[in-house]
Amino acid sequence: MKEYLLAALISYLLGSIPFGWIIAKLKGVDIRSKGSGNIGATNVYRVVGKTEGFLTLLFDLLKGLAAVAIFSGLFPNHTYMGVVAGFSAVVGHDFSIFLKFKGGKGVATTYGVVLLLYPLAALVGMAIWIAIxxxxxxxxxxxxxxxxxxxxxxIAGKIATVNKVLFIILLLLMFYRHKENIARLIKKEEHRIKI
Structure with missing residues (x-):
């Protein structure tokens, strides 16, 4: 049990690292007061620049991947370790302790997590993400x-039931974090990005 608690705590702290805020701050911008106010890659891309947006995306993805990789590797006999570490990292990103429990929307970090839990589903999803x-x-x-x-x-694949449950929870969390975007999409008021 203590191993799971350790993984949850450290993964949460890892997920809490606000790379978008840090990268923007290095350019003299407080990203929380610009654009949508979000610390994620999209807002950094819009406000600061393409390179900074890409770096935010990359580092946010890597912290999710790292949490799963580190603790699954350290505790290979703990069945639920990847799930606990991955979920904790996404929660950390969405509700960062370093930003008074505010954060991003968890897309890149979520993909980093599931990239190790089910690579095929994650890679297909990322390709569709880019295409859309x-x-x-x-x-x-x-x-x-x-x-x-x-x-x-x-859900349709041959993976452990607990992993399928994690995918569903992460999807619901992603929808929750995008509730304002969904409202704007319905009203046709959502902002497009220039690529």
């Missing part, structure tokens, strides 16, 4: 549709 983003220019729509498809693939 390029065609629609709606970052939120691309994220929600792609991870919905990713989750369907996972």
């Amino acid at each position: 983003l390029l065609t629609s220019k709606y970052s939120s729509l691309a994220a929600l549709l792609s991870f919905t498809i990713t989750t369907i693939i996972a």
Whole structure:
């Protein structure tokens, strides 16, 4: 039990590292007061620049991947370790202790987590994410549709039931974090991004 608690705590702290805020701050920008106010890659891309947006995306993805990889590797005999570490990392990103429990929307970090738990579903989802983003220019729509498809693939696949449950929980959390975007999409007021 203590191993799971340790993994949950450290993964949460790892997920809490606000790379978007840090990268923007290095450019003299407080990303929380610009654009949508979100610390994620899309807002950093819009406000600071393409390179900074890409780096935010990359580091946010890597912290999710790292949490699962580190603790699954350290405790290979603990069946639920990847699930606990992955979920904790996404919660850390969404509700960062370093930003008074505010954070991003968890898309890149979520994909980093599931990339190790079910690589095929994750890679298909990421390809769909990019395709929808390029065609629609709606970052939120691309994220929600792609991870919905990713989750369907996972549920239909031959993976542990606990992993399938994690996919569903992460999908619900992603929809919750995008509730304002969903409202704007319905009203046709959502902002497109320039690619």
